[in-house]
Amino acid sequence: MANPSILILAGDGIGPEVMAEVKKIIGWFGTKRGIAFDVTEDLVGGCAYDAHGTPLTDATMAKAQEVDAVLLGAVGGPKYDVLDFSVKPERGLLRLRKEMDLFSNLRPAQCFDALADFSSLKKDVVAGLDIVIVRELTSGVYFGEPRGIFTEGNERVGINTQRYTESEIARVARSAFELARRRNNKVCSMEKANVMESGILWRQVVQEVHDKEYPDVELSHMYADAGAMQLCRWPKQFDVIVTDNLFGDLLSDMAAMLTGSLGMLPSASLGQPMANGRPKALYEPVHGSAPDIAGQGKANPIACVLSFAMALRYSFDLGDEAARVEKAVEKVLADGVRTADLMGPEGGKPVTTSQMGDAIIAAL
Amino acid sequence: MANPSILILAGDGIGPEVMAEVKKIIGWFGTKRGIAFDVTEDLVGGCAYDAHGTPLTDATMAKAQEVDAVLLGAVGGPKYDVLDFSVKPERGLLRLRKEMDLFSNLRPAQCFDALADFSSLKKDVVAGLDIVIVRELTSGVYFGEPRGIFTEGNERVGINTQRYTESEIARVARSAFELARRRNNKVCSMEKANVMESGILWRQVVQEVHDKEYPDVELSHMYADAGAMQLCRWPKQFDVIVTDNLFGDLLSDMAAMLTGSLGMLPSASLGQPMANGRPKALYEPVHGSAPDIAGQGKANPIACVLSFAMALRYSFDLGDEAARVEKAVEKVLADGVRTADLMGPEGGKPVTTSQMGDAIIAAL
Ligand SMILES: CC(C)[C@H](C(=O)O)[C@@H](O)C(=O)O
Ligand SMILES: CC(C)[C@H](C(=O)O)[C@@H](O)C(=O)O
Numbered sequence: 192m193a194n195p196s197i198l199i200l201a202g203d204g205i206g207p208e209v210m211a212e213v214k215k216i217i218g219w220f221g222t223k224r225g226i227a228f229d230v231t232e233d234l235v236g237g238c239a240y241d242a243h244g245t246p247l248t249d250a251t252m253a254k255a256q257e258v259d260a261v262l263l264g265a266v267g268g269p270k271y272d273v274l275d276f277s278v279k280p281e282r283g284l285l286r287l288r289k290e291m292d293l294f295s296n297l298r299p300a301q302c303f304d305a306l307a308d309f310s311s312l313k314k315d316v317v318a319g320l321d322i323v324i325v326r327e328l329t330s331g332v333y334f335g336e337p338r339g340i341f342t343e344g345n346e347r348v349g350i351n352t353q354r355y356t357e358s359e360i361a362r363v364a365r366s367a368f369e370l371a372r373r374r375n376n377k378v379c380s381m382e383k384a385n386v387m388e389s390g391i392l393w394r395q396v397v398q399e400v401h402d403k404e405y406p407d408v409e410l411s412h413m414y415a416d417a418g419a420m421q422l423c424r425w426p427k428q429f430d431v432i433v434t435d436n437l438f439g440d441l442l443s444d445m446a447a448m449l450t451g452s453l454g455m456l457p458s459a460s461l462g463q464p465m466a467n468g469r470p471k472a473l474y475e476p477v478h479g480s481a482p483d484i485a486g487q488g489k490a491n492p493i494a495c496v497l498s499f500a501m502a503l504r505y506s507f508d509l510g511d512e513a514a515r516v517e518k519a520v521e522k523v524l525a526d527g528v529r530t531a532d533l534m535g536p537e538g539g540k541p542v543t544t545s546q547m548g549d550a551i552i553a554a555l
Numbered sequence: 556m557a558n559p560s561i562l563i564l565a566g567d568g569i570g571p572e573v574m575a576e577v578k579k580i581i582g583w584f585g586t587k588r589g590i591a592f593d594v595t596e597d598l599v600g601g602c603a604y605d606a607h608g609t610p611l612t613d614a615t616m617a618k619a620q621e622v623d624a625v626l627l628g629a630v631g632g633p634k635y636d637v638l639d640f641s642v643k644p645e646r647g648l649l650r651l652r653k654e655m656d657l658f659s660n661l662r663p664a665q666c667f668d669a670l671a672d673f674s675s676l677k678k679d680v681v682a683g684l685d686i687v688i689v690r691e692l693t694s695g696v697y698f699g700e701p702r703g704i705f706t707e708g709n710e711r712v713g714i715n716t717q718r719y720t721e722s723e724i725a726r727v728a729r730s731a732f733e734l735a736r737r738r739n740n741k742v743c744s745m746e747k748a749n750v751m752e753s754g755i756l757w758r759q760v761v762q763e764v765h766d767k768e769y770p771d772v773e774l775s776h777m778y779a780d781a782g783a784m785q786l787c788r789w790p791k792q793f794d795v796i797v798t799d800n801l802f803g804d805l806l807s808d809m810a811a812m813l814t815g816s817l818g819m820l821p822s823a824s825l826g827q828p829m830a831n832g833r834p835k836a837l838y839e840p841v842h843g844s845a846p847d848i849a850g851q852g853k854a855n856p857i858a859c860v861l862s863f864a865m866a867l868r869y870s871f872d873l874g875d876e877a878a879r880v881e882k883a884v885e886k887v888l889a890d891g892v893r894t895a896d897l898m899g900p901e902g903g904k905p906v907t908t909s910q911m912g913d914a915i916i917a918a919l
Contacts, residue, residue, distance in 0.1 A: 196900050340756050348718065350718050350897070386696075387715045
C-alpha cells in the first residue's frame with residue numbers, strides 16, 4: 192500500500208518557519224515510528240501570487256484534491272494589501288476550502304494549564320477550558336451570490352448574500368453532533384433567528400437533525416450576540432458550539448483569544464469521505480501569518496504542530512500517535528520551554544522556533 | 556414654548572420595573588429643577604402583541620415619530636417564542652429603528668470602578684475602560700432584500716442580504732468621527748473587507764469621509780474577527796469603534812459583557828435632525844427583558860436611568876443635568892448600594908429596584 196500523502200502549503204509570513212518544525216516531526220515519525228508519509232510542497236497565498244500571479248494555481252488545487260491531507264501554514268501580509276480582491280492571498284485559502292468542500296471547520300479553544308496566566312480573563316474562568324467551535328466553512332455570506340460593488344443612481348452599493356440550504360446546515364450539524372458524542376455530549380447552536388430568516392432555517396434544521404438522528408445529545412440554541420457574551424462570561428458552560436461561517440469566524444477567534452493560548456491552537460477543516468474512506472481535509476493553525484515577526488525565528492510552532500496532530504487523528508486514524516504529539520507539547524510547556532510569545536512577566540530566555548521544535552521531538 | 560416630549564415604551568419583562576425608576580427621576584427634574592417633560596406612555600413588544608396582535612401599532616409608531624425622544628425598556632420573553640417572525644416582540648423594536656431612521660447606535664462599554672471585580676476579565680484589563688461602539692442600525696443584513704425561506708428543488712434555502720449604500724456608510728462614519736472629536740479623537744472601523752465586498756466598500760467610504768472631512772481624527776481599520784480578539788485582549792486600545800449592524804450587534808454585546816457592568820450600560824440610537832434641530836432619538840438599556848427575574852423587584856434600573864441621562868445630553872442639550880444623573884449613580888455605587896445582580900462573593904443585602912431608584916434620587 193502506498194504511504195499516506197500530505198501536501199504542505201506553508202504560505203506566507205511565519206508559515207514556512209512553523210512548518211519547518213512540522214517537517215522535522217514528520218521525519219521523526221518515519222525514522223522512529225516507521226510511519227512514513229509521502230510529502231509534497233507547494234505555494235499558496237502571497238508567495239504563490241509572487242511566483243504565478245495567483246494565490247493558488249490550478250495545478251496546486253488539483254494536487255490538494257488528490258492528497259490525503261493538506262497542511263497549511265498561514266497566508267497574507269501587508270505587501271499584498273494593495274492587490275485586487277480577486278488575487279489577494281486569502282482567495283487561495285478560500286478556494287481550497289470551497290473546492291475541497293471542507294464544510295466542517297473544527298476549532299478547539301483549549302486553555303493550556305501552563306499558560307492560563309496569559310489570558311486576559313481571570314484564571315478560574317479559563318483554566319481547564321476545553322471547547323470546540325464547529326464552524327460551517329463552505330457557504331453563507333463567504334460564498335453567496337449576488338455579491339459585489341454596484342452603482343445605483345449616483346452612488347455605490349456593496350452587496351453580499353447570506354445563503355444556506357437545508358443540506359448544508361444538516362451536514363455541519365451532524366458533524367457537530369458526532370463530535371459531541373465523543374466529548375461531553377452537548378451542542379449549542381448559534382445564529383440570529385430573531386433577525387435573519389437564514390437563522391430561522393438554521394435553527395429548525397439543527398433541531399430536526401437532532402430529534403431524528405441525535406436525540407441523545409443535549410442541544411440548546413442561543414442568539415449569536417448572547418453567545419459572544421456568554422463566551423466572555425463563562426466559556427466552560429459550552430462543550431461543542433455549531434455556527435455558520437461568519438459568526439464562526441468571529442466567535443472562534445474570540446474563543447481562541449480567551450484561552451490566552453492563541454499561538455497554540457490548531458484547526459481542522461473536514462469534507463466528505465474520499466474513495467479511501469478518509470475525509471477531504473486541511474489542517475492549519477488558528478493564528479495568522481504574523482508578518483511583524485516573520486523570518487526572525489520568534490514564531491511559536493506549536494499551533495502548527497498540533498494541527499499535524501489533528502491530521503494524525505482525523506485523517507490517518509492514528510489517535511494514539513496524535514496523543515503522543517500532544518503529550519510531548521504538554522511536557523515541553525510544563526518543563527518551561529517558551530517561545531517569545533509565551534514569556535511571562537517573570538522573564539527568562541525564550542527559545543527559537545527551531546529550538547521549540549527540537550524540544551518537542553526530544554519529548555516525543 | 557412647549558415642554559420637550561418623551562414617549563415611554565417600557566415593554567416586556569423587567570422593562571416596566573426599571574422604567575418606573577426613570578419616571579421617578581423625570582418627576583424629580585420637574586419638581587426640583589423646574590425641567591418639565593411631557594410624558595406619554597404606550598406599548599411595544601410582547602405586551603403590544605397581547606393587546607393589539609402586533610408588537611407595534613401604527614398609532615404608536617406615529618407617536619414615536621412626533622416626540623423629541625423615545626425611552627424604551629426591553630422587549631421579548633419566552634411566552635412569545637412561538638409567535639411568527641413577523642409579529643415577534645423584536646419586530647416592534649426593529650420597526651422603530653427603521654422608520655425613525657435611527658442609523659447611529661451609540662453603545663458605551665464603560666467599566667464602573669466599583670464593579671471592575673465583576674468582570675470575567677482581569678482587573679487591569681478592564682478597570683477604567685471607556686469606549687463607545689457606534690453601530691449602524693438601519694441597514695445591512697437586518698433589513699436587506701431579498702430575504703426569506705424559499706424552496707429550491709426539494710429543499711429549503713434561507714436567504715438574507717447584506718446591503719450598504721455609500722451614503723449609509725458615510726453618515727454613520729460621520730457620527731463616529733464627530734463623537735471621537737469629543738472624546739480621544741480615535742476611530743477604529745471594523746468589517747470583513749478580506750471576504751465581503753460590502754466590507755470593501757465600507758472601508759473605502761469610511762476612509763474617504765475621514766480624508767475629506769475629519770483628517771484630524773486618527774483612523775484605523777481592522778477585520779471584525781481580529782477586532783473581536785483585540786476587544787478581549789486589550790480593549791483599552793480603542794476609543795470609538797464604528798461597524799455595521801450585524802458586527803455591531805455581536806461586538807457591542809461582547810464589549811458590554813467585558814466590563815462586568817452589563818446591568819449598567821445605556822445606549823442611544825440617533826437619526827437625522829428634526830425641524831426643531833433635535834435628532835430623532837431612542838434610548839434603551841443594553842440588557843434585555845430578563846424574564847427570569849421579572850416582577851420580583853430584583854432588576855437593576857441603572858442602565859435605564861443612564862439611558863435617560865443620554866437623552867438629557869443628546870436630545871435635550873442638558874449635558875450638565877446628564878452629568879448630575881451620572882454622578883448620582885456613581886455616588887450610590889461608591890456608597891455600596893447594590894441590586895442583586897451586583898452582589899459580590901462578600902455578600903450583603905441587596906436593595907430592590909425601587910430602593911435603588913430612591914437612592915439615586917437621594918443622591919441627585
Ligand atoms: C483569512 C480569512 C479569509 C479567514 C476567514 O475569514 O475565514 C480567517 O480569518 C480564518 O478565520 O480562517
Ligand atoms: C432584540 C434584537 C433584535 C436586537 C438586535 O439584534 O439588534 C438586540 O440584540 C440589540 O442588540 O439591540
